Amino acid sequence: MSAIEVQRTNVENNLRNLKLSGHVGFDSLPEQLVSKSIQNGFIFNILCIGETGLGKSTLMDSLFNTSFESTPSPHNLPTVKLKAHTYELQESNVRLKLTIVDTVGYGDQINKEESYKAVVDYIDAQFEAYLQEELKIKRSLSVYHDTRIHVCLYFICPTGHGLKSLDLVCMKKLDTKVNIIPIIAKADTISKTELQKFKSKIMQELTANGVEIYQFPVDDESVLEINKSMNAHAPFAVVGSTDFIRVGNKMQRTRQYPWGNVQVENEAHCDFVKLREMLIRTNMEDMREKTHCRHYELYRKKRLEQMGFTDVDSENKPVSFQQTFEAKRSTHLQELQQKEDEMRQMFVLRVKEKEAELKEQERELQERFDKHKRGHQDEKKKLEEARKKLEDDLMEFNRRKSQFSYHTMTLGKSKKK
Numbered sequence: 413m414s415a416i417e418v419q420r421t422n423v424e425n426n427l428r429n430l431k432l433s434g435h436v437g438f439d440s441l442p443e444q445l446v447s448k449s450i451q452n453g454f455i456f457n458i459l460c461i462g463e464t465g466l467g468k469s470t471l472m473d474s475l476f477n478t479s480f481e482s483t484p485s486p487h488n489l490p491t492v493k494l495k496a497h498t499y500e501l502q503e504s505n506v507r508l509k510l511t512i513v514d515t516v517g518y519g520d521q522i523n524k525e526e527s528y529k530a531v532v533d534y535i536d537a538q539f540e541a542y543l544q545e546e547l548k549i550k551r552s553l554s555v556y557h558d559t560r561i562h563v564c565l566y567f568i569c570p571t572g573h574g575l576k577s578l579d580l581v582c583m584k585k586l587d588t589k590v591n592i593i594p595i596i597a598k599a600d601t602i603s604k605t606e607l608q609k610f611k612s613k614i615m616q617e618l619t620a621n622g623v624e625i626y627q628f629p630v631d632d633e634s635v636l637e638i639n640k641s642m643n644a645h646a647p648f649a650v651v652g653s654t655d656f657i658r659v660g661n662k663m664q665r666t667r668q669y670p671w672g673n674v675q676v677e678n679e680a681h682c683d684f685v686k687l688r689e690m691l692i693r694t695n696m697e698d699m700r701e702k703t704h705c706r707h708y709e710l711y712r713k714k715r716l717e718q719m720g721f722t723d724v725d726s727e728n729k730p731v732s733f734q735q736t737f738e739a740k741r742s743t744h745l746q747e748l749q750q751k752e753d754e755m756r757q758m759f760v761l762r763v764k765e766k767e768a769e770l771k772e773q774e775r776e777l778q779e780r781f782d783k784h785k786r787g788h789q790d791e792k793k794k795l796e797e798a799r800k801k802l803e804d805d806l807m808e809f810n811r812r813k814s815q816f817s818y819h820t821m822t823l824g825k826s827k828k829k
């Protein structure tokens with residue numbers, strides 16, 4: 413037993429039950445909690461994954477009994493995109509900040525290999541944003557708009573045959589990141605007997621592929637029975653509608669067909685009421701809690717480990733945040749120093765190389781200069797010689813010229829005689 417465990421056991425053993433001799437007042441804690449929660453309002457974020465036109469928006473309208481005024485998605489998008497819309501809803505005095513995230517273009521690409529990636533990235537991005545807020549020095553978590561996904565409604569195509577590989581791959585990638593509730597969309601298109609077979613085939617395929625879907629909690633006495641029976645009902649086969657028809661004195665969401673009407677809220681027609689009951693009325697808080705305590709915790713653990721933080725060292729001794737930080741800091745500084753040294757060496761090397769290069773250029777230039785200079789001197793010498801010769805020739809010419817004129821003069825005089 414480690415020292416900490418021994419200490420903890422001692423503390424536990426020292427716990428004593430005491431009787432109060434009068435009313436103190438901490439029995440109002442639950443009410444304080446309720447009023448605080450009501451004051452702050454609740455946040456709930458739903459992710460709807462399903463192929464285009466599978467009835468995602470209609471089901472959301474039906475679930476929250478409103479019109480979110482969504483527009484149909486195009487079928488020709490090259491990649492899957494996620495679109496989030498946030499709404500403020502109020503029922504009695506309880507405010508709900510609801511975010512519905514929709515997959516746009518899911519299942520429309522020929523190559524569906526990367527379809528789940530956008531979804532995984534989106535979920536991780538919300539976890540990361542929360543983690544960053546948590547790590548801030550000046551945190552404002554009480555007013556922070558938490559966008560982490562609390563539940564993922566996975567819309568299964570009502571083929572009657574089983575799951576598509578896209579469904580299995582995507583759900584497998586997501587099952588450690590989000591609470592998945594698979595639902596059979598447009599369940600009015602499957603016959604009653606086929607639906608039972610379809611449901612068990614889906615569950616069988618999910619189990620065979622190790623996909624863990626969200627289980628309604630059975631650890632609380634008050635919801636044990638209902639949640640147990642609802643877990644056995646999965647996946648819920650749902651129908652949605654935006655059309656209303658008067659049934660008795662109540663307007664009911666209904667899908668009208670030539671052969672009859674499907675009432676969304678009629679439990680004999682589909683599992684819509686069961687889904688609403690489980691999702692909104694019974695287990696919303698459990699999903700919020702599981703998102704924080706299980707999925708986010710896992711993400712946080714992985715991310716902090718990735719950043720180099722750890723709770724225990726190699727000898728299993730506890731390591732404080734500060735120790736890890738200081739160790740990280742010193743290795744970082746060492747790395748920096750090493751990088752700086754490397755850069756300095758590199759710089760010196762480069763300077764030397766450049767110097768040698770410049771010297772070589774200078775030498776070449778000098779050589780060229782000397783060569784030109786020599787050429788120039790030769791030229792000058794030649795010119796000098798040519799000039800000298802010219803001057804000699806000129807002198808010779810002048811001498812001869814004067815000689816000639818002297819001869820002609822003496823010759824002229826002797827002729828006269």
Ligand SMILES: Nc1nc2c(ncn2[C@@H]2O[C@H](COP(=O)(O)OP(=O)(O)OP(=O)(O)O)[C@@H](O)[C@H]2O)c(=O)[nH]1
Nearest residue numbers: 463464465466467468469470484485598599651652
């Ligand atoms: N048969 C049947 N049709 C439905 C059901 N729910 C919706 N539809 C119809 O399916 C069509 C598409 O419904 P939407 O709710 O817009 O589907 P979506 O999944 O939001 O579509 P995108 O957002 O474009 O991907 C509409 O014509 C709906 O009336 C249902 O439960 N059963």
Ligand SMILES: [Mg+2]
Nearest residue numbers: 468469482483
């Ligand atoms: Mg839609």
